[in-house]
Amino acid sequence: MKRILFIFLILLAAAAPATAAVNVVTTLPWIGSLAREIGGRGVSVTVLVKSHQDPHYVEAKPSMILAARSADIIMYNGLDLEIGYLPLILESSRNPKIMPGKPGNFDCSRFVTVTERPVAVDRSLGDVHPLGNPHYYFSPANVLRVAEGMAGRFTEIDGANAGRYRENLRKFVEQMKEKRKSWASLPLKGKKFVSYHKLFEYLAVEYGFGIVGYLEPKPGIPPSAAYVKGLLETVKREAPDGILATLHYGRKESEAFGMRSGLKVIILPSDVGSMPATDTWFDFMDKTLSALR
Numbered sequence: 001m002k003r004i005l006f007i008f009l010i011l012l013a014a015a016a017p018a019t020a021a022v023n024v025v026t027t028l029p030w031i032g033s034l035a036r037e038i039g040g041r042g043v044s045v046t047v048l049v050k051s052h053q054d055p056h057y058v059e060a061k062p063s064m065i066l067a068a069r070s071a072d073i074i075m076y077n078g079l080d081l082e083i084g085y086l087p088l089i090l091e092s093s094r095n096p097k098i099m100p101g102k103p104g105n106f107d108c109s110r111f112v113t114v115t116e117r118p119v120a121v122d123r124s125l126g127d128v129h130p131l132g133n134p135h136y137y138f139s140p141a142n143v144l145r146v147a148e149g150m151a152g153r154f155t156e157i158d159g160a161n162a163g164r165y166r167e168n169l170r171k172f173v174e175q176m177k178e179k180r181k182s183w184a185s186l187p188l189k190g191k192k193f194v195s196y197h198k199l200f201e202y203l204a205v206e207y208g209f210g211i212v213g214y215l216e217p218k219p220g221i222p223p224s225a226a227y228v229k230g231l232l233e234t235v236k237r238e239a240p241d242g243i244l245a246t247l248h249y250g251r252k253e254s255e256a257f258g259m260r261s262g263l264k265v266i267i268l269p270s271d272v273g274s275m276p277a278t279d280t281w282f283d284f285m286d287k288t289l290s291a292l293r
């Protein structure tokens with residue numbers, strides 16, 4: 001038995017690829033999902049943040065630093081969404097490959113068109129979107145550009161597998177085209193919603209629905225009683241179709257407001273993997289958009 005096991009292990013070692021996969025570390029699950037699609041067999045992906053975590057308030061952990069230490073590339077959302085933990089992870093990892101300005105440092109937001117860019121940045125007011133709305137991963141147009149950027153960067157750091165990355169991108173673009181066609185046929189134009197957090201602005205713009213009010217007066221600031229009263233007036237005036245919230249933040253407040261306003265609460269995934277049947281970015285978008293119908 002031992003001998004068979006030994007032979008099996010030798011065969012396994014022989015079957016392993018000659019070159020090690022590119023070691024990718026991502027902050028958020030959606031970036032990990034995209035890296036798997038574009039990197040395919042050429043990459044191994046470690047995702048630092050769990051899909052049930054509020055991405056605005058993540059704390060650096062030793063396991064994250066350890067993962068970053070052996071990374072060939074770190075990929076992150078950007079727009080200061082990771083400001084509370086990523087700089088610490090980069091510094092503590094002492095990994096020169098992933099420092100800002102190096103090919104192993106990939107800021108996804110560099111490829112997107114950002115909305116709600118403030119004229120002046122002022123975090124002291126508690127706003128957790130200091131550089132504009134960071135939730136562009138609900139936008140097919142933006143995610144497509146991030147995917148193209150990823151393929152380019154994988155090629156730059158692993159030129160030997162350029163053909164593989166090009167082919168994976170081609171498949172992704174093809175699937176995106178098909179999905180966008182079916183998403184565009186959903187009857188969302190003209191719908192109105194109230195939202196807990198400023199999470200769905202990109203989605204609203206691309207699919208023609210409106211967000212008439214927010215439970216948070218500012219991203220990251222919980223509503224006061226006086227503010228909720230004002231929002232109830234907005235609901236009376238606008239008659240929206242529901243309240244948009246996610247499982248992991250804003251749910252309780254949204255349900256309480258639902259009771260007061262008579263609006264139904266629509267629970268949407270906050271990221272890839274945060275609800276059943278959201279294992280890839282495409283599944284995540286399917287789930288999100290079909291819940292809005």
Ligand SMILES: [Zn+2]
Binds near residue numbers: 129134135199219
């Ligand atoms: Zn946010």
